[in-house]
Ligand SMILES: [Zn+2]
């Protein structure tokens with residue numbers, strides 16, 4: 001028989017933001033949906049985050065990037081790709097909150113002095129209304145958040161609009177660092193890491209300003225198909 005009290009109770013409880021029926025637990029997502037998410041594998045290259053046996057991959061050994069480590073929460077796959085797109089272009093800022101909390105949990109033991117969200121050019125911030133990397137980084141340690149030391153001085157076409165091999169050229173010289181970062185351990189926060197060209201260019205600028213160690217902290221790592 002239909003039990004109104006139980007139905008009302010179900011209606012009033014917060015539901016999973018992915019399946020809409022499960023009971024929201026951690027971060028507004030139900031446990032079965034959480035288990036099914038494309039979590040980034042531990043058997044990845046610690047430096048670039050691409051698939052390996054957990055050791056530094058051949059590409060990083062032969063031509064090391066400027067960043068020293070990569071931490072990704074997810075692999076860029078369904079439904080994370082859709083959620084990130086919604087967050088980025090449809091202004092679903094609550095997804096940014098969720099992603100930021102996941103990143104905060106999974107990086108709690110990592111040792112850095114500063115957290116720098118990937119800077120966005122002023123023109124782009126005006127177009128979009130917000131910087132998605134900053135929205136994610138807001139959920140991390142506020143005492144380490146730094147939004148002024150690095151700026152994006154060059155307005156470039158969006159990396160996603162370019163073939164992979166043109167991305168390195170496109171982003172060259174895009175960042176300026178106006179701080180003495182001698183000996184600092186820094187995490188750069190971004191939503192997605194694809195070619196890694198932007199993160200690498202910013203890491204280079206941070207190292208030139210004295211940083212001793214730079215890590216990429218991203219929500220999702222794109223893996224080659
Ligand atoms: Zn669910």
Ligand SMILES: [Zn+2]
Pocket residue numbers: 045046047048049050056057058059060061
């Ligand atoms: Zn690697």
